[in-house]
Amino acid sequence: MDDSELEQIRKARLEQLKAQGSGGGGGSSAGGQRSAGGQDDEQQKRKQEEARQHILSQILLPEAADRLGRIRLVKEQRATDVENRLIMLAQSGQLRQKVTEEQLKELLNAVADNKEQEKIVVSRRKVWDDDDDDLLDL
Template sequence: MEDAELEKIRKARLEQLKSQGGGPSSLGKAGGGGNAGPSKEAEAEARKSILNQILHPEAADRLGRIRLVKEQRATDVENRLIMLAQTGQLRSKVTEEQLKELLNAVADTEKEEKIVVARRKGWEDDGDDLFDL
């Protein structure tokens, strides 16, 4: 599922580069040696560019603060926002209030981790019996 979203991001970035006058040749200027590094950088730049286009500055700032605390949640929200933008479901820039709603929706869908304390029954401490006078 995540690979499909990444592929959409790559395609969006390639279309953006083509529309700016660049082409596929402008991505690989470093040479044929290390393709993994430049592709990750290009992907990160594509994400940043798309998010700058769809987020108000306040919302982008809040998302940055969330990234400092919970990087995975910020990435999930970014992926959802990019998907909404690519499918045409966003009609205007996302405000901070809309971002809060999206964060609540993501938080509701995540499975909450619970700590369960299992206590043994029948192991009461009969310490009073030891000190009978």
Template sequence: MSDEDLEQIRRARLQQLQQQGGGSQGQGGGGEGSEQESRQQQEANQRASLLDQILLPDAADRLGRIRLVKESRATDIENRLIMLARTGQLRQKVTEEQLKEILGAVAEQNEKEESKIVVERRGGGWDEDEELEELMKGV
């Protein structure tokens, strides 16, 4: 992967972050909407191009099937792959087996984030001890 490719990815990511941060800004003009659409299309093309460069065909097919089932999971995997490519941690194209490992890591990370359960009890109600005391008074 060349430095030029990495620079394009960085610029695209920066634009994406700026759009997310600015959310409702720039929604007023008619010309700005088509400019934003073309920018988003260009970013999508750059992502697709980079993924084509780093994925073997079997891995790309699996990622496509993942996207059909759960879009957010596929995006998480793509982001992780792009990050690995940017940091130079990919020495060769990603195989289907390596993609499965990444999928497992992303799924495990998401499970940890989603598995937090918070139990809140309502105050002022009866509990079992109070109920027993009341019943025993009547006997």
């Protein structure tokens, strides 16, 4: 990434933080202005989503972005997790170049491995006093 791309990412992140900061003070508005506040919330969400998409377009190659879009159609939460991780890596300066499709696959596998570790397995005990056993003794 060159300096101009990093600067664009920083600006988008700054706008995102400003939008989040101004969203906290909106709760004290008068009752008659709540519909306008709802529109402001939608506008802020739209701006945040645009900022996310801008950052992702800066750090993903087109093939990787296409794959991530297909994943979003099937598993939206997994795509969001991967996007968040990519944005975090870009903001911390750990990405030196645009992410390829192969690198995206590796990141998806890492996220999938984490999800498998979080699974909870419920094992049920068999009931020992079963009425069917009584019929065998006849």
